[in-house]
Amino acid sequence: MSIKIKTTDKLKEMMMVYYLTAKNARHNNGKIAWITSGGPVELALAFGVTPIYPENHGAMVGATKMGGQLCAVAEGLGYSPDLCSYFRIDVGQAETHLGPIAGLPEPDVLICANNICKTVIKWYEIQARRYNVPLIMIDHPFMEHEIEEPAVKYVAAQLRDMAATLETVTGVKLDQDKLYQILMLSRDAIKLWERALETLRSKPTPMSSIDSFFHMAPIVTLRGEQRTVDYYQALVTELEERKAQGIAAVEGERHRLLFDNIPMWYATKFLYQTLAKHGAAVVTSTYTASWSMERDMTEGDPFEAMAWNYLAPYINRGFAKRLDILEGLIHKFECDGFLMHSARSCKAYSLGQYDLAEALTKRTGKQGVILEGDIADERAWSEGQAANRLEAYLEALDG
Amino acid sequence: MAEFEKLFALANAPYQRNDKRKFIAVFPMWFPYEILLAGGCRVAEWWGYDVPPTLADAHFPTYICTLVKSNFELLLSGRSEVDGAAFPIATCDSIQNSAGLFSHLFPGKFAAYFRMVQNPDSASAADYLRAEVKRLIAEVGAFIGRKIADAELRAAIKTANAFRQAARELLLTLKSGRTSLPAAQIYRALRGALTDVGPSTTKLLGDLTASLKVGPASGPRVMLVGMTAEPLDVLTAIEAAGAHIAGDDLGLGWRTMSVDAAESGDPAEALAQRLLHLPQCSSLHSQKQARGPYVVSRAKEVGANAVIFTRLKFCDPEAFDYPEIKCALDDAKIPNLLLERDLRDQAEGAVTTRVEAFLEQIG
Incomplete structure (x- = not known):
């Protein structure tokens, strides 16, 4: 029997606090951003939003073996069982508020970076329409070989657009010092x-x-x-x-x-x-x-x-x-x-x-x-x- | 044999080389193949074929669509004599990853990829797309061993526009009424033409359109929605059940044929602008318009009173869009039916039964 990693207890506590805070963000007049796992969260944090990761939630649902149940809800709405199970779980939790944390808090804005797949684009478009909230899309061209300068410029320009959109959504001006601290x-x-x-x-x-x-x-x-x-x-x-x-x-x-x-x-x-x-x-x-x-x-x-x-x-x-x-x-x-x-x-x-x-x-x-x-x-x-x-x-x- | 029957022959043997041009297999969709045409290449857009994926199965998991797998089967089997392949990697994750896989499997062949912007609403999208078009022009130039001139690009844009115009005219005959040739043959001819985009197939498409007799259509008017309507037996079943195929929102159909590029000015800019003004598509993204209302308006445009989704199994882009399009159609009181199949689907009987039952319901 291997010796357990003690920090794991801290992890559980930390994630519990994170989700509890997120669940209560609305009551504290906070704004919630759903964001993909490859999304530029640092920029979102600079505007004081609470980031929520539906993919992380999907993993948690999967680990608790509730994935099939929530996926089936999405399938009942017409989504193919061949689509990403994280996506189907997200649709399922949005419909039913079921899951280990009884569903995710609703978003004020969605931030989608397609540097992990194209699925997330469709996923976030669908959820943006469901919740009728702005969708910030950051298109990351696929880098077949090395990272290319035109792509860097394109993504950077979209990140600046993102900052402008978040200023509108949150009513907060981008504080460069705060962004620097977060990046650090x-x-x-x-x-x-x-x-x-x-x-x-x-x-x-x-x-x-x-x-x-x-x-x-x-x-x-x-x-x-x-x-x-x-x-x-x-x-x-x-x-x-x-x-x-x-x-x-x-x-x-x-x-x-x-x-x-x-x-x-x-x-x-x-x-x-x-x-x-x-x-x-x-x-x-x-x-x-x-x-x-x-x-x-x-x-x-x-x-x-x-x-x-x-x-x-x-x-x-x-x-x-x-x-x-x-x-x-x-x-x-x-x-x-x-x-x-x-x-x-x-x-x-x-x-x-x-x-x-x-x-x-x-x-x-x-x-x-x-x-x-x-x-x-x-x-x-x-x-x-x-x-x-x-x-x-x-x-x-x-x- | 009528001249245009050459199109059916092309559809049956998309892999056959028929001259000395460099032969490029283009995966669907939205690859700016004008650039390949400008380099004197033969452009063959491959929409998948009814071949057993015997060799491709060793390279692809079970959950990859037969469009991608069968294209690779043609490449792996040695039947194809292509010099290279082109991948519009924004289409889907499968085509995205296929580009690198192709280079790995066929290291001596030319592999071109093109990254369509997926955030066209961004102010920076046009700049990036222009740079991407220019990168591709340079890469194709390197492949053919010389710089591609603007005049060649302009000529290629004209060629592609004329091809699309001929395809549109052919497809529009379906809207007009019942054609003397079954709809399945019309789509088959288009698939054949796409295996050699250029003046000769443009003429054949024109000849085919001119030869068609269009009579009054009776029964329900059906619009097809999906990437492709294949296997085409479903079209036969629709017509046999007394309905009329009035038009489509298909990748291998109206969707990719509907927008042309400007024939004057900077050709790279013209190609980029065309790509920024494409119709709604499951593999394109825009926050400005959801696809549901677009499909409803397209159904109205072709006068359809029913929609049949012809979805390929494991086609993620179309599968994501389906529920919202269905809702929009239901709201607009347009009856609709989903058929999910693969290119090797052998279940004609079951499909025919479903189509007949659906069409009987809507009378």
């Missing part, structure tokens, strides 16, 4: 998150990436706030201690794996336990590494720096770049293999994985396994089938 906090939190993930290079790893799927919640939902910096400082301290003491996330770690895609939230326990039986630990993932910062947003033009960083996520990059990133992670974290989740809901993440897997094996000599499932709709998951594939793969790794 965001930068610090991201750096700490990167440091936390770096500790997983240790052998044995002090934390599994499956745990980090949960610990990433604040970096997704609360970057730009002091409490997030404090949280990640605590996490880094604990992980460093665990590293120094040789505390393993998976006892008897023998195999180190990379995970690609958003996890199947309803089956993370299954995944952890099945892997642990074979001494396998997930030590890195493309998903948790998506919240990183290559350009310091506190230096130079903040709009251009934000634009650059928000064009950079793994999922906004083409096949060749993804392969380079995967290979880099395999080497950096000394992985013995990889596990890919082919997620029905997420074509943007999943299309190309078969060939990525093959090419990754060719480049690194490491074998992988692909499990088909879904991110939050547990009805699309067959645990028996997944167990068979995973066990066969792990036995091969065991030799």
Whole structure:
């Protein structure tokens, strides 16, 4: 039995406080912005809005195995069961106010960045019409290879438009000093998150990436706030201690794996336990590494720096770049293999994985396994089938 | 064989090379193929084919649409003799990711991608789109080994406009009344023409339109909505049930044929402006207009009193739009039916039964 990460209790408390505050924002005359996970939240925070992440909520619903129920509500309204389950959950919660936190507080404005997929554009358009609120769209061109200057200029211009729209929505003028402070906090939190993930290079790893799927919640939902910096400082301290003491996330770690895609939230326990039986630990993932910062947003033009960083996520990059990133992670974290989740809901993440897997094996000599499932709709998951594939793969790794 | 039957032959063998031009397979939709035409390339817009995805299945998960899969099947099978492929990556996530996958699978071939703006309401969209058009002009120039001149671009715009005009005239015959050729054949001819956009197919489309006899139509007037109406047996079923196909809001149909580019002035600007003034489409985004009211107004424009959605399985853009369009149609009291199929759908019997029942209901 592995020793629990103590900071997890803080995480639960922090997310509870976050959602409670968000739920009461209206009563305190606050404005609520729904925002995509790749959205420029720092700019929204500068206007004092409370950001809400329907994707994070979707993950929470998925983890509590309520995804199927809420998805079915959307399907009853005519939405295809083949559409993103985060989207269907969002429609379901808006209709019924069901879910682990009894639905999300209604938005005053929606902020959509399509640097994670095209689904979010349709999703936010639909919800903007439902709630009859403004939609701020930040179009991030797909970066097939390297980040291109015209795209940076285009995104930066839209961020300036966003600031103007938020001034109208909130009645607050953009305070550059406040934005700078927020960007600094965001930068610090991201750096700490990167440091936390770096500790997983240790052998044995002090934390599994499956745990980090949960610990990433604040970096997704609360970057730009002091409490997030404090949280990640605590996490880094604990992980460093665990590293120094040789505390393993998976006892008897023998195999180190990379995970690609958003996890199947309803089956993370299954995944952890099945892997642990074979001494396998997930030590890195493309998903948790998506919240990183290559350009310091506190230096130079903040709009251009934000634009650059928000064009950079793994999922906004083409096949060749993804392969380079995967290979880099395999080497950096000394992985013995990889596990890919082919997620029905997420074509943007999943299309190309078969060939990525093959090419990754060719480049690194490491074998992988692909499990088909879904991110939050547990009805699309067959645990028996997944167990068979995973066990066969792990036995091969065991030799 | 009538001259225009060459269009059906093209539809049946979209992959066949018939001359020395560089042959580019263009994935749908909104790729500014005028640039490829200006470079002397053969433009073949591929809307998917009824081929078993035997080889493509090894590269794509089960939940990817047959349009994308069957296009790759043609490429992988070796039947195609293309020199490259073009990807308008704003269409959907599947086509977006296909661009890089194509480069990986066919490293020696030319891969062009184009990023249509997805926030056309932004003041900065026009500048970005212009830069993107210019980037593509330069890339195609590098591919053909010489700079593409403005005069060539203008000539290509004229060619594409003439092609679209001929396609519109053909499709408009459906609005006029019952055509001597079944609607399925008209859409098949258009699919064939799209495999070689240019003067020869423009002439064939014109010949086909001229040869059609248009008589009075009886029964319900149906409009088709989706990316494509294929498999076309549904059109046969609609007509066999006594209804008339009066028009469409299809990608492989009126939607992509309805807007031309300016033939004078800066050609890059003309192409960008065309793209900024496209009709409502599930793969385009604008906060100014929802697609539901647009489809209702389009139904009124073609005089349709019923709508049939011909949705491809796993087509996210159309699937997102469906419930709101349905609501708008219901509010406008326009009966509607959703058919979700894939290009290899073998269930003609079931589709025919559903279509007959729907049309009987609306009398």
